[in-house]
Amino acid sequence: MNALLDVRDLVVRRGARTVLDGVSFTVAAGETVGLVGPSGCGKSTTAAAVLGLLRPDAGTVRFAGIELTKLRERELRPLRRRFQPVFQDPYGSLSPRRRIREQLAEPLRLHGPWSATEGPARIVELLELVGLDPALGERLPHELSGGQCQRVGIARALAGGPDLLVLDEPTSALDPTVRAGVLNLLMDLQDDLGIGMLFISHDTATVRHLCHRVLGLRGGRLTAEGRWDGA
Numbered sequence: 001m002n003a004l005l006d007v008r009d010l011v012v013r014r015g016a017r018t019v020l021d022g023v024s025f026t027v028a029a030g031e032t033v034g035l036v037g038p039s040g041c042g043k044s045t046t047a048a049a050v051l052g053l054l055r056p057d058a059g060t061v062r063f064a065g066i067e068l069t070k071l072r073e074r075e076l077r078p079l080r081r082r083f084q085p086v087f088q089d090p091y092g093s094l095s096p097r098r099r100i101r102e103q104l105a106e107p108l109r110l111h112g113p114w115s116a117t118e119g120p121a122r123i124v125e126l127l128e129l130v131g132l133d134p135a136l137g138e139r140l141p142h143e144l145s146g147g148q149c150q151r152v153g154i155a156r157a158l159a160g161g162p163d164l165l166v167l168d169e170p171t172s173a174l175d176p177t178v179r180a181g182v183l184n185l186l187m188d189l190q191d192d193l194g195i196g197m198l199f200i201s202h203d204t205a206t207v208r209h210l211c212h213r214v215l216g217l218r219g220g221r222l223t224a225e226g227r228w229d230g231a
């Protein structure tokens with residue numbers, strides 16, 4: 001079976017430093033894979049390479065069999081709805097002056113076709129999918145809590161019907177009680193929608209709880225698969 005995401009021998013250099021040094025892993029359809037490691041080990045760089053936000057110095061990133069690293073932005077654009085990021089800062093990922101429903105309409109329009117009747121209904125559906133009251137669609141980001149904002153971020157990522165979410169420390173900025181709610185939401189989405197997830201975190205316990213498989217990253221290299229010891 002072909003992997004949904006197949007990363008091979010990824011190398012990223014920053015000046016004289018090798019930030020990723022031959023990183024290889026796969027994520028199968030519907031699988032949640034954790035990537036854990038200490039600060040500066042290259043987790044966000046891996047996410048950026050997978051999302052086509054940086055061009056690696058060597059190696060390949062195949063998504064659904066398509067090699068992404070050689071594609072131009074114009075060629076990547078139609079594929080982006082299928083692999084979507086969720087970032088750490090829930091407020092920073094949203095435009096401060098636009099209502100939540102407008103921010104959800106944006107990816108729906110982008111991935112189109114947008115219809116005046118189905119579009120608003122889809123926004124309600126997305127809000128309900130992430131456990132939010134659809135009435136919150138009328139609010140601005142600063143009128144929501146951090147947890148609610150992160151749920152909107154997840155709803156935006158879901159708008160195009162992705163096959164893969166790349167979640168870079170999605171709950172690190174949240175209070176522990178709110179964090180548990182968002183993690184439960186992610187597990188429900190994984191069960192209900194069968195979306196593949198690459199879940200990046202420095203928090204070993206969270207990753208073990210959520211993921212089918214855990215990869216340890218240290219100094220830009222993967223440690224033995226599934227044997228991250230948290231040290």
Ligand SMILES: Nc1ncnc2c1ncn2[C@@H]1O[C@H](COP(=O)(O)OP(=O)(O)OP(=O)(O)O)[C@@H](O)[C@H]1O
Pocket residue numbers: 014019037038039040041042043044045046202
């Ligand atoms: N644009 C850049 N220019 C130079 N060095 C960079 C750049 N981006 C990242 N680095 C360096 O690459 C290394 C890996 O960074 P990265 O952000 O991928 O680590 P991380 O594991 O996500 O860390 P954290 O958990 O602190 O976010 C770090 O040493 C960082 O300083």
